[in-house]
Amino acid sequence: MNEVKVIEIKKSVFAENEKDADALRVELKNKGVCLLNLMSAPGSGKTTTLIQLINRIKDKIRVSVMEADIDSDVDAVKIKETTGVPSIQLHTGGMCHLDAEMTRQGLDNLDLEETDLVILENVGNLVCPAEFDTGATCNAMILSVPEGDDKPLKYPLMFTVCDLVIINKTDVMPYFDFDIERCKRYIHQRNPNATVIPVSAKTGEGIEALAEWLRGKLSC
C-alpha cells in the first residue's frame, strides 16, 4: 500500500541566500574590501554615473567593477575603455537578478588583494534585485528624473534596502514635473536612514558629493 509521509520544512526560500550573503559580507570585511551594489530601472544612468564617479576617485581608491547583465557585455567594455579600471561581465543566464552565490563567483575573478572597492552594477530592474541579498556591504540605487518622483511609493522594497538613493538626470528637471522635496519625503517614509544625493551624470553636477559619501563609507 502507498502511504504518504510528510516532512515539514517551513522555511523561506530566501533564507539560504541570506546566509550566503552574510558569510560573504564577513569575508569581505576581513579582506578590507567594500562591495557596493548599485541598482536601478533600465537606463537610469548606472553606467554613465559610474564612469563619472570612478574617474573622480580612481587615483586614491582602487576600484573594480562587475557588470551584471542578462546577456550582453557592452557595459563592462565601456567601463574599461572610459576609466581603465578592471571590469568584468557577469551573465545571469536569463535571470532577473544576482544572488550571493553569483556575486561570489564574480569576485573570484577579481584580485581582491589589489582592490579597495568593488562596484556591482546589478541588472536593470526595480523589483527583483531588491529581494535577493548579494552580500554587498552597501546598497545604492539610482532614480532618474524622467521616471517620476512617485517611484518610492510604487517600489517600496527597493527604497527600503538602499543606504543611498541617487537622483540622476537633474539636468532635465525643467522638462519634467519632478519635485525633489516630495521625492525625498516619499523615500524617507520608506527608509528614514537613506541618504539622498541629486546628480547629473551628464554635466557632472553632484558627482563630488557622491564621491564624498563613498569616501566616508570606505573610511569606516
Next chain:
Amino acid sequence: MHELGIVFYIIRDVKAVAAENHVEHVSTVVMDIGGVSTVVPHLLTDCWRWAADKEELLKGCELKCNIIPAVTWCDDCKQEYETVKHGKTCPHCHSGNTWLLRGNEVEIREIQVKELRC
C-alpha cells in the same frame, strides 16, 4: 524570470532535506505564497515543471501553491485590513502609518513522499 530563480532555490532546499531524510523521490512540494510576494503562482509552477523534471529526485513531482492573503496593520487605529484592496492607506482611519502583517511569504511548507509499506 524571477520565478525561475526561486524554483532553483526550492530545488536546492528540497534536495538538502531529501538527502538528510534519505528520501529518493519526492511526490509533492507544498509552498506558502503571500499575496503580495511578487511571485506569480502559475509562472512558478510552469518553471517548476521545466526544472524539476530534469532531476531524478523530482521527476513528476507536483508543486502546490497555497496562497496567503496579504493583511496590513494600521498603527493609528489598531485594526487590520486587506492589503490588496486598500494598499498603504488604512480604510478605517485613512492613516498611512501602516505595516504589512503577512502576505510577503515565499516559503516551503512541506514535502510529501510516497512510501511503500506492507
